[in-house]
Amino acid sequence: MNNKFAKRTQNLKPSEVREILKVTERPEVISFAGGLPAPELFPIEEIKKACIEVLNDKGQSALQYSTTEGYVPLREAICGRMKNLGIEASIDNVIVTTGSQQALDLSGKLFIDEGDTIICESPTYLAAINAFKAYMPKFQEVAMDEEGMIMEELEKTLIDNPNAKFIYTIPDFQNPTGRTMSLSRRKKLVELANQYNIVIIEDNPYGEVRFAGEKLPPVKHFDTEGRVIYLSTFSKIFAPGLRLGWICADKEFIDKYVPFKQNIDLHSDIFAQMITAKYMELFDIEAHIEKIREVYRHRRELMIKCIKEEFPENIKYTLPDGGLFIWVQLPDNVDASELFVKALENNVVFVSGQSFFPNGNYKNAFRLNYSNMPDERIVEGIKRLAEVIKEYKN
Amino acid sequence: MNNKFAKRTQNLKPSEVREILKVTERPEVISFAGGLPAPELFPIEEIKKACIEVLNDKGQSALQYSTTEGYVPLREAICGRMKNLGIEASIDNVIVTTGSQQALDLSGKLFIDEGDTIICESPTYLAAINAFKAYMPKFQEVAMDEEGMIMEELEKTLIDNPNAKFIYTIPDFQNPTGRTMSLSRRKKLVELANQYNIVIIEDNPYGEVRFAGEKLPPVKHFDTEGRVIYLSTFSKIFAPGLRLGWICADKEFIDKYVPFKQNIDLHSDIFAQMITAKYMELFDIEAHIEKIREVYRHRRELMIKCIKEEFPENIKYTLPDGGLFIWVQLPDNVDASELFVKALENNVVFVSGQSFFPNGNYKNAFRLNYSNMPDERIVEGIKRLAEVIKEYKN
Numbered sequence: 001m002n003n004k005f006a007k008r009t010q011n012l013k014p015s016e017v018r019e020i021l022k023v024t025e026r027p028e029v030i031s032f033a034g035g036l037p038a039p040e041l042f043p044i045e046e047i048k049k050a051c052i053e054v055l056n057d058k059g060q061s062a063l064q065y066s067t068t069e070g071y072v073p074l075r076e077a078i079c080g081r082m083k084n085l086g087i088e089a090s091i092d093n094v095i096v097t098t099g100s101q102q103a104l105d106l107s108g109k110l111f112i113d114e115g116d117t118i119i120c121e122s123p124t125y126l127a128a129i130n131a132f133k134a135y136m137p138k139f140q141e142v143a144m145d146e147e148g149m150i151m152e153e154l155e156k157t158l159i160d161n162p163n164a165k166f167i168y169t170i171p172d173f174q175n176p177t178g179r180t181m182s183l184s185r186r187k188k189l190v191e192l193a194n195q196y197n198i199v200i201i202e203d204n205p206y207g208e209v210r211f212a213g214e215k216l217p218p219v220k221h222f223d224t225e226g227r228v229i230y231l232s233t234f235s236k237i238f239a240p241g242l243r244l245g246w247i248c249a250d251k252e253f254i255d256k257y258v259p260f261k262q263n264i265d266l267h268s269d270i271f272a273q274m275i276t277a278k279y280m281e282l283f284d285i286e287a288h289i290e291k292i293r294e295v296y297r298h299r300r301e302l303m304i305k306c307i308k309e310e311f312p313e314n315i316k317y318t319l320p321d322g323g324l325f326i327w328v329q330l331p332d333n334v335d336a337s338e339l340f341v342k343a344l345e346n347n348v349v350f351v352s353g354q355s356f357f358p359n360g361n362y363k364n365a366f367r368l369n370y371s372n373m374p375d376e377r378i379v380e381g382i383k384r385l386a387e388v389i390k391e392y393k394n
Numbered sequence: 395m396n397n398k399f400a401k402r403t404q405n406l407k408p409s410e411v412r413e414i415l416k417v418t419e420r421p422e423v424i425s426f427a428g429g430l431p432a433p434e435l436f437p438i439e440e441i442k443k444a445c446i447e448v449l450n451d452k453g454q455s456a457l458q459y460s461t462t463e464g465y466v467p468l469r470e471a472i473c474g475r476m477k478n479l480g481i482e483a484s485i486d487n488v489i490v491t492t493g494s495q496q497a498l499d500l501s502g503k504l505f506i507d508e509g510d511t512i513i514c515e516s517p518t519y520l521a522a523i524n525a526f527k528a529y530m531p532k533f534q535e536v537a538m539d540e541e542g543m544i545m546e547e548l549e550k551t552l553i554d555n556p557n558a559k560f561i562y563t564i565p566d567f568q569n570p571t572g573r574t575m576s577l578s579r580r581k582k583l584v585e586l587a588n589q590y591n592i593v594i595i596e597d598n599p600y601g602e603v604r605f606a607g608e609k610l611p612p613v614k615h616f617d618t619e620g621r622v623i624y625l626s627t628f629s630k631i632f633a634p635g636l637r638l639g640w641i642c643a644d645k646e647f648i649d650k651y652v653p654f655k656q657n658i659d660l661h662s663d664i665f666a667q668m669i670t671a672k673y674m675e676l677f678d679i680e681a682h683i684e685k686i687r688e689v690y691r692h693r694r695e696l697m698i699k700c701i702k703e704e705f706p707e708n709i710k711y712t713l714p715d716g717g718l719f720i721w722v723q724l725p726d727n728v729d730a731s732e733l734f735v736k737a738l739e740n741n742v743v744f745v746s747g748q749s750f751f752p753n754g755n756y757k758n759a760f761r762l763n764y765s766n767m768p769d770e771r772i773v774e775g776i777k778r779l780a781e782v783i784k785e786y787k788n
Binding site: 004005006007008009012034036037039040042044047048051052055056059060061062063064065066067098099101102105109110111112113116127130131133134135165166198199235239240241242243256259260262263264265266267268269270271272 | 436457459495529
């Protein structure tokens with residue numbers, strides 16, 4: 001019955017992320033693969049209090065159908081967080097999504113017709129690639145350096161692709177590279193988008209997890225024409241299991257996102273939304289995020305120290321100021337997916353770089369996650385990985 | 395920037411369901427519009443106990459990222475429920491979805507290319523129409539009578555549309571008509587699907603809420619070739635706010651649903667999944683469903699009694715054996731959407747029939763919900779509605 005499926009199923013394959021989650025279930029494997037937060041930091045007792053209070057005070061509403069846009073007190077709290085980042089927004093500019101993954105799918109649905117061009121960093125977040133791929137676009141990748149997307153390259157791409165639908169960017173501690181777009185490039189990005197009349201989708205799941213360097217305003221802060229659609233999530237600052245993210249955008253966009261959101265799940269879990277809002281009302285989420293930053297700073301420093309000590313000198317790697325990931329660049333002749341097989345045999349895993357290039361044309365890099373592993377496993381895992389790299393070279 | 399949006403946005407409009415939810419927030423309005431369960435039946439104290447136990451025993455897993463397919467103990471419990479309905483399934487045949495609305499979106503994504511034909515009952519569930527519409531199919535509607543979809547009509551449609559992608563059906567207490575497909579037609583439906591080699595999507599959100607008549611096996615019970623994809627939900631038997639539904643299908647289909655599900659929200663709220671599984675472990679959900687049936691039986695009988703007493707004699711209506719809805723057929727010259735405006739002025743609302751016809755060619759009917767309103771509001775609401783109908787005729 002294969003002829004019955006839609007065309008978009010043809011380039012569908014179980015993504016690496018899912019396969020990764022399966023591998024990490026084996027206790028002997030040290031996984032630097034997923035983008036999982038440190039579970040020991042989840043505020044379980046506080047969430048329990050929030051649950052009880054929500055069920056005691058508003059149990060019926062917490063369990064009933066609700067509105068597509070999301071729970072008003074949560075959207076108000078989101079507006080407050082946005083304001084702290086330098087973005088003025090009212091609740092009419094915010095919808096709650098089922099994780100920011102849903103915001104990616106909705107963005108594909110809203111903008112992409114088959115064959116349309118979309119522009120992204122090279123490399124970029126693999127689950128964004130997969131979400132967009134379902135709508136069958138062409139990807140134009142823009143090269144990056146240590147300051148993020150290279151604006152001269154972006155302008156060339158915009159000139160060559162005048163009908164491109166949007167620019168997708170992760171300016172803060174990018175997934176997979178850990179790189180941060182510089183202040184001047186943020187401003188330039190908005191200028192170019194204005195000049196070439198294109199939408200920017202700014203995906204910022206990690207921005208609040210900055211543990212070094214100077215805080216930078218989001219790209220949307222510089223948006224004067226309402227063309228930046230800002231996506232974020234509670235997954236990295238609270239609890240990913242609850243699947244709560246948000247879209248903050250001009251009302252013109254929100255009015256189109258909402259009916260699509262309604263078509264795909266009516267609304268996000270209202271109990272989870274009320275728990276999250278109640279948690280922020282009862283407890284100090286800023287203090288909680290500060291704890292996350294401290295732990296991730298420590299783990300990032302430990303992992304970099306181990307890499308410096310253990311990896312061969314010709315291996316390059318990024319030095320993130322926040323977020324969850326380090327990007328490792330191997331010599332040209334190394335294929336990271338071959339290395340992955342060897343690494344798995346040695347009970348240590350990463351995500352090979354190729355998955356992060358929508359056009360698949362890059363092999364000698366991989367992504368390391370440092371947020372999810374305790375010290376001794378970071379030390380041991382990098383040692384194992386170094387062995388595999390050294391063996392591969394011979 | 396309108397030219398930037400995808401084509402599929404062109405027939406996008408805020409659906410009536412969402413507008414309905416907004417109207418029902420006004421306390422003076424008696425709403426027979428939404429498909430909301432009776433919130434006073436939600437087992438709030440039991441859910442509180444389940445929350446506490448989940449957070450005490452498995453707090454970290456409940457808040458962390460999880461697998462796309464869903465929480466294994468919940469999938470096992472779903473298999474048990476399926477078995478009670480006469481469907482043999484293992485957890486490899488089940489994925490948990492973010493409400494069964496997500497299962498509808500995923501089904502559109504999996505099967506529909508622009509211009510493809512899909513077959514459905516006439517009328518059919520409006521949120522399914524909207525979910526599918528995003529993938530731009532043609533709808534072929536098949537007429538119904540009191541026994542559900544008319545099989546002779548279906549066969550004609552299958553002959554005329556040999557490349558149709560699937561038959562979408564709600565055999566039990568259909569939304570919007572409240573009608574139930576007879577046993578012989580269930581068997582015939584599977585026979586025809588086998589003969590014409592087409593997939594059946596059986597949507598069964600209300601099947602367990604039968605309060606009269608004889609229990610019938612689902613269409614999938616008669617499926618010998620793995621071509622029936624069965625959708626259901628916890629929304630009507632537990633709590634819609636948690637957004638948990640499921641797909642039960644042949645592994646060939648599940649293997650394609652899973653990566654799409656991953657692309658649209660990674661996984662459904664794992665805390666909600668664990669709460670639901672824990673609730674079923676600690677408490678007797680069958681006893682809870684029996685309570686729901688009793689209340690809905692009473693409300694349905696009361697509403698029918700009021701309709702009999704108040705409505706003009708030339709108004710026809712269905713007599714559902716379960717579920718949440720009564721379908722009211724007006725004389726040919728009455729436009730239900732005009733009636734809606736008058737009804738709203740009189741602070742009573744329904745959903746006009748036109749929304750349930752994908753090709754929009756039917757005006758003189760509307761849907762009434764009886765599950766969500768206490769007795770005195772049913773009595774008062776039907777009285778108000780009868781006044782509006784009588785006035786309209788003059």
